[in-house]
Amino acid sequence: MNSAALPSGSGQSVYVVDDDSSVLRAVSRLLRAAGYAVTAFSCPLEFFGQFDRNAPGCVVLDIAMPGLDGLELQRRLNGAATALAVVFVTGHGDVPASVRAMKAGAVDFLTKPFNDTDLLDAVDSALRRSRAAFRSRDELAVLYRRLASLTLREREVFEHVVAGQLNKLIAVDLGAAEKTIKVHRGRVMQKMEAGSLADLVRMAERMGIHSTQRNVHP
Amino acid sequence: MNSAALPSGSGQSVYVVDDDSSVLRAVSRLLRAAGYAVTAFSCPLEFFGQFDRNAPGCVVLDIAMPGLDGLELQRRLNGAATALAVVFVTGHGDVPASVRAMKAGAVDFLTKPFNDTDLLDAVDSALRRSRAAFRSRDELAVLYRRLASLTLREREVFEHVVAGQLNKLIAVDLGAAEKTIKVHRGRVMQKMEAGSLADLVRMAERMGIHSTQRNVHP
DNA sequence: GAATGCATGGGACCAAGGTCCCATACTCGC
DNA sequence: GCGAGTATGGGACCTTGGTCCCATGCATTC
Numbered sequence: 001m002n003s004a005a006l007p008s009g010s011g012q013s014v015y016v017v018d019d020d021s022s023v024l025r026a027v028s029r030l031l032r033a034a035g036y037a038v039t040a041f042s043c044p045l046e047f048f049g050q051f052d053r054n055a056p057g058c059v060v061l062d063i064a065m066p067g068l069d070g071l072e073l074q075r076r077l078n079g080a081a082t083a084l085a086v087v088f089v090t091g092h093g094d095v096p097a098s099v100r101a102m103k104a105g106a107v108d109f110l111t112k113p114f115n116d117t118d119l120l121d122a123v124d125s126a127l128r129r130s131r132a133a134f135r136s137r138d139e140l141a142v143l144y145r146r147l148a149s150l151t152l153r154e155r156e157v158f159e160h161v162v163a164g165q166l167n168k169l170i171a172v173d174l175g176a177a178e179k180t181i182k183v184h185r186g187r188v189m190q191k192m193e194a195g196s197l198a199d200l201v202r203m204a205e206r207m208g209i210h211s212t213q214r215n216v217h218p
Numbered sequence: 219m220n221s222a223a224l225p226s227g228s229g230q231s232v233y234v235v236d237d238d239s240s241v242l243r244a245v246s247r248l249l250r251a252a253g254y255a256v257t258a259f260s261c262p263l264e265f266f267g268q269f270d271r272n273a274p275g276c277v278v279l280d281i282a283m284p285g286l287d288g289l290e291l292q293r294r295l296n297g298a299a300t301a302l303a304v305v306f307v308t309g310h311g312d313v314p315a316s317v318r319a320m321k322a323g324a325v326d327f328l329t330k331p332f333n334d335t336d337l338l339d340a341v342d343s344a345l346r347r348s349r350a351a352f353r354s355r356d357e358l359a360v361l362y363r364r365l366a367s368l369t370l371r372e373r374e375v376f377e378h379v380v381a382g383q384l385n386k387l388i389a390v391d392l393g394a395a396e397k398t399i400k401v402h403r404g405r406v407m408q409k410m411e412a413g414s415l416a417d418l419v420r421m422a423e424r425m426g427i428h429s430t431q432r433n434v435h436p
Numbered sequence: 437g438a439a440t441g442c443a444t445g446g447g448a449c450c451a452a453g454g455t456c457c458c459a460t461a462c463t464c465g466c
Numbered sequence: 467g468c469g470a471g472t473a474t475g476g477g478a479c480c481t482t483g484g485t486c487c488c489a490t491g492c493a494t495t496c
Binding site: 151152153154176177179180183184 | 475
Binding site for chain 2: 093094095096098099102103108109111161162163164165195196197198199201202205
């Protein structure tokens, strides 16, 4: 185990994106002094091409930038498969922009001049949120990978099982013998790596799986 | 069934709170014309004393008001057991105020002059959110009422069951016979009105019940 | 002091879940 | 055409879960 500072592994990486180089320097210095792994960009497109998609992190973003607008960059980040959290920092922010930013999930929206504490608090809270989102996204990805390993039939049985139906009824619904359902059910438990039915139900909940149940008369 | 307009039953009730009587009149008229059941208040405290806690609804709120500040009123609403959603409307809103409002869960934050469509959209979205929150709060209340009807022992068994443990193991953990656990478990299913174990697990999830499990050696 | 609610279980059963081994049948790709 | 993967089940067997009736012991309450 090497304990060198690994920006992407530490969950402490902060990207600062601002076209004003003096602000960029000042903010970067402040955050580095606070112990964060900071990467600075004066060009939003450059940032978008280089940041680490596979790690949690925080982006400190100026709203008004030439080339790529801050809000537009946020929109692209939301569209991309990342778990980055955004903190806006701006000199001349207007209310509509701040509202749009917050609606789109920004953690905070600071107007210059802001005091150091506000920025540090925002970054801390953003990293916290990003790490949580990243972890949850990761766990979900594992679940979906397992789900994808199910055959069609197993998937059907899975849905009926987490709906609380008895094997006997599932058999009727799917037009098979109870015996066969048991076999599929056993394989579902194995493939999903569920230690108990309760586990399986919780997995289904997290994946938003609700039975596509035609209750009576298919 | 009387189909008279019932503000609290319809899920369409909107409270407008603004100390500027001309704005109050204009906004109220607009919303009434759109079919909402509008109640207007020029005094925030009066509103706070009179609104219906037991129905979903939307509050259109001015930020700057004498007596009770808009943000403070929002804070109180969040503290109270309501499911109201807040839309801010203000003449001279500053960015920090809008950010605080959005962080506190406001649906939108409009600055005058705003066009009618923006307000109507915001109110519609707020009512939608409020209805969803209200329903979910209601369902949760039912679950908690059932949970409260469990005896201490039943509650313990409940936690172990949704943790996926077998009756046999629960018996060991609680120092009782498997037979006894079965009895408790049966009563838990009855009292919680769960049709299946899957149901019970989902109920536990919604209530955030995770076993307070001392795995080995109590 | 009788009644009530609760926790505790024995006995007896039956239903449901789970798991072996085994077999058939179909489809797909090489 | 043959093997792999899939869906299907029979037979046998055991473990769990669920539910009757019944009974005891211990608090609290009226």
